[in-house]
Amino acid sequence: MITSYHTHTTFSDGDNTVSEMVKAAVNARIGEIGISDHYVMPPDGRNVSWSMRLDGLPDYFNAIKEAQDAFTGKINVRYGLEADFFSETADQLRETLSQYAFDYVIGSIHFINGFPIDEHKKNWDNLTQPERNDVIRDYWNRMLQLAKSGLFDIVGHMDLYKKFGAQPTIDVSEDIIAALDAIAEAGIAVELNTSGWYKPIREAYPSAMIVKGCIKRGIPIIITADTHRIADISRDFKRGRALLESMGYTKQIIFKNRKMSMVEHQED
């Protein structure tokens, strides 16, 4: 069964409605689709343009429920979310998440101390290399906190900071190892996010080396497209699957009521 769990609709920064996304998934022979719009609660209280409204969750749930009802028997529809992790607002997020029956929550980091890591290349160009190193090291430390927070089921695009080509000139391998160990300890999954192949870095998130580190630790991996339009709903899934299989990984995971189940992947 093909799943597509990282999808954005008009509730956040996607081009299509929930219903259009689910219909496209049926047409693409996807067995299970999850909607995972952005939910961003920054510590400085600023309004993030690409996040859904913070009071938008009731409408969001209704829209997913409607699509679920409309396509019953044709596809499984799951209640997901891509929520940003900030240690400063983690308790507030925990309280919000506890009020809704999500099937899974993707935890992502798009900001480091207010610095938007994936918005524009020029933001990175304006940093000195030591400043870039600081952002990247801080990113991995926050990734460790994300894993320990217990808030999430899946880690989103794990090395997102590389999007425009930024790389550290200091050794952050110990920080990465600590983050991966914490993820393994937390029992949560990591995505192989195919959208990176279409960004300037031209590499899936995370890098092959990190994927190997996940497999070594027994961390479950889920292939996602991070789609913002129906056309990309399963973009490069075969390529992602081939990459994982080349590393000896053949499992597939699905989520319901925030519980992960693992199945052997089968070609359909």
Ligand SMILES: [Zn+2]
């Ligand atoms: Zn994201």
Ligand SMILES: [Zn+2]
């Ligand atoms: Zn996303």
